[in-house]
Amino acid sequence: MGKTILNLLKKNWQDLLVVFLSILFLKFPNFSANSSFFGTYFVSVSIWLIFVKPKISIKPYSLHKAYFYLLFSLTIAGSLFARIVERQFGNHASLFFIPVFLASLLVSKDLAIDLATFFSISHALLHGFETFPATFLSSVVVAITSAGIKKRLELAKTAMYVVLISLVYLLIAYYTRNFYFNLKEFLIALVFPVVYSIVGIGLLPYIEYISMIYSNLGMMELGNLNNPLLKSLSLRAPGTYYHSTIVANLAEAAAERIGANAILARTAGYFHDIGKIKRPYFYTENISEVNPHDELSPKLSHLIIQDHVKSGLELARKHRLPLLVQDVIPQHHGTRVQKFFYHKARAMGEEISENEFRYPGPKPQFKEAGIIMLADAVEAAARSIKNPTPGRIQTLVEEIVSGIYNERELDESGLTLEDLEAIAEEFTRILVNMFKSRVEYPKEEIKKVISLANGSSDKQNAQKAPDEKNKESNSKSS
Numbered sequence: 199m200g201k202t203i204l205n206l207l208k209k210n211w212q213d214l215l216v217v218f219l220s221i222l223f224l225k226f227p228n229f230s231a232n233s234s235f236f237g238t239y240f241v242s243v244s245i246w247l248i249f250v251k252p253k254i255s256i257k258p259y260s261l262h263k264a265y266f267y268l269l270f271s272l273t274i275a276g277s278l279f280a281r282i283v284e285r286q287f288g289n290h291a292s293l294f295f296i297p298v299f300l301a302s303l304l305v306s307k308d309l310a311i312d313l314a315t316f317f318s319i320s321h322a323l324l325h326g327f328e329t330f331p332a333t334f335l336s337s338v339v340v341a342i343t344s345a346g347i348k349k350r351l352e353l354a355k356t357a358m359y360v361v362l363i364s365l366v367y368l369l370i371a372y373y374t375r376n377f378y379f380n381l382k383e384f385l386i387a388l389v390f391p392v393v394y395s396i397v398g399i400g401l402l403p404y405i406e407y408i409s410m411i412y413s414n415l416g417m418m419e420l421g422n423l424n425n426p427l428l429k430s431l432s433l434r435a436p437g438t439y440y441h442s443t444i445v446a447n448l449a450e451a452a453a454e455r456i457g458a459n460a461i462l463a464r465t466a467g468y469f470h471d472i473g474k475i476k477r478p479y480f481y482t483e484n485i486s487e488v489n490p491h492d493e494l495s496p497k498l499s500h501l502i503i504q505d506h507v508k509s510g511l512e513l514a515r516k517h518r519l520p521l522l523v524q525d526v527i528p529q530h531h532g533t534r535v536q537k538f539f540y541h542k543a544r545a546m547g548e549e550i551s552e553n554e555f556r557y558p559g560p561k562p563q564f565k566e567a568g569i570i571m572l573a574d575a576v577e578a579a580a581r582s583i584k585n586p587t588p589g590r591i592q593t594l595v596e597e598i599v600s601g602i603y604n605e606r607e608l609d610e611s612g613l614t615l616e617d618l619e620a621i622a623e624e625f626t627r628i629l630v631n632m633f634k635s636r637v638e639y640p641k642e643e644i645k646k647v648i649s650l651a652n653g654s655s656d657k658q659n660a661q662k663a664p665d666e667k668n669k670e671s672n673s674k675s676s
């Protein structure tokens with residue numbers, strides 16, 4: 199029994215300390231630890247360990263200590279800040295707006311809801327349940343409405359909902375106090391949620407930079423050519439850049455379809471091969487004429503190719519890319535075998551094991567990483583498909599997805615068979631559209647040009663049509 203308690207304390211000492219400090223700050227400036235303090239502490243610790251902690255102890259958050267430290271900081275700083283504001287401006291409804299808002303944007307809606315519950319109950323136990331319904335409701339509304347926000351303007355909605363709740367709370371309070379109207383309370387209810395949302399948004403970039411935990415808003419800013427890493431990829435390795443944008447598109451659509459984080463999938467797609475900046479000319483998509491691998495032994499080729507994972511991770515860390523995007527860099531190859539060079543070695547008569555051509559891993563640890571692995575393999579294979587038809591594309595996608603599944607690379611990713619079916623469908627749909635547009639677009643253009651030429655006396659237009667027609671027949675025969 200004693201040993202169990204000791205183990206429990208050892209395992210959860212940081213959580214026990216965080217809750218202790220949080221309760222202490224919620225009592226500010228009266229730090230005396232009386233019986234009500236210990237009662238509150240016991241209830242709060244229970245809520246924390248039963249509801250809050252499990253939400254951050256799941257993958258992918260459990261892969262990084264930074265997520266725990268972020269939660270600890272939000273809890274402690276949030277408690278102290280709420281208490282200071284309360285002492286200055288009264289116990290208005292949205293005391294815990296900022297920490298709950300940041301938890302929802304940076305981690306998850308579920309964690310933010312439980313953190314809101316933790317704050318509201320702990321506060322009510324210390325200072326009375328009079329404002330509990332409004333505090334609880336407004337915090338939960340913040341958690342729900344700010345989750346997965348993709349535009350800054352959407353935050354205004356969160357603030358407006360909280361303003362509404364605060365006003366209703368005030369009306370009820372006035373009614374119970376025989377309509378005693380207090381202008382200061384009214385202004386606080388109206389203005390504070392808006393101020394909180396502005397402060398929250400202002401804090402985001404700093405927290406993202408320090409913790410490398412990014413909100414969707416921060417993540418979206420990374421995925422364009424303003425980013426120096428992507429800019430240099432597009433200049434040094436245009437083939438890889440093109441490959442990465444298609445992987446990003448495929449992954450985004452697939453993630454959206456199965457309810458995973460589409461923005462994370464897209465951003466990870468852009469950066470998954472960033473390590474190829476170092477020696478771009480060794481990768482198929484950038485090779486134009488002379489293949490440098492013709493001169494190298496298969497083992498050496500494998501080592502050079504494999505290096506893009508290591509170099510990618512180094513670059514990603516240096517540029518403080520999101521932790522989950524960093525994770526995707528080694529995980530998008532998992533522990534797969536580089537079959538091309540393995541078979542080349544075998545064909546040359548080398549007695550060599552498959553394991554020598556394996557990537558070091560780890561296997562994909564979360565859904566978005568699994569999706570990138572699939573999108574990466576599908577894009578590479580689709581590039582070499584000749585005369586693509588919807589049927590051929592579908593067969594190819596299904597073969598690759600089931601192949602990777604059978605290699606057991608997706609075992610730790612959390613992707614279900616149902617997810618895989620939906621992902622394969624989505625990949626097929628996008629690739630069919632991509633190939634279709636390439637074939638059909640010129641025809642439409644030609645029709646337009648011919649109709650323009652027929653409708654006017656412009657000779658230049660009239661000459662353009664046969665030219666385009668020739669182009670089309672050329673492209674068809676190639």
Ligand SMILES: [Fe+2]
Nearest residue numbers: 470471506531
């Ligand atoms: Fe790669």
Ligand SMILES: [Fe+2]
Nearest residue numbers: 441470471574
């Ligand atoms: Fe790739």
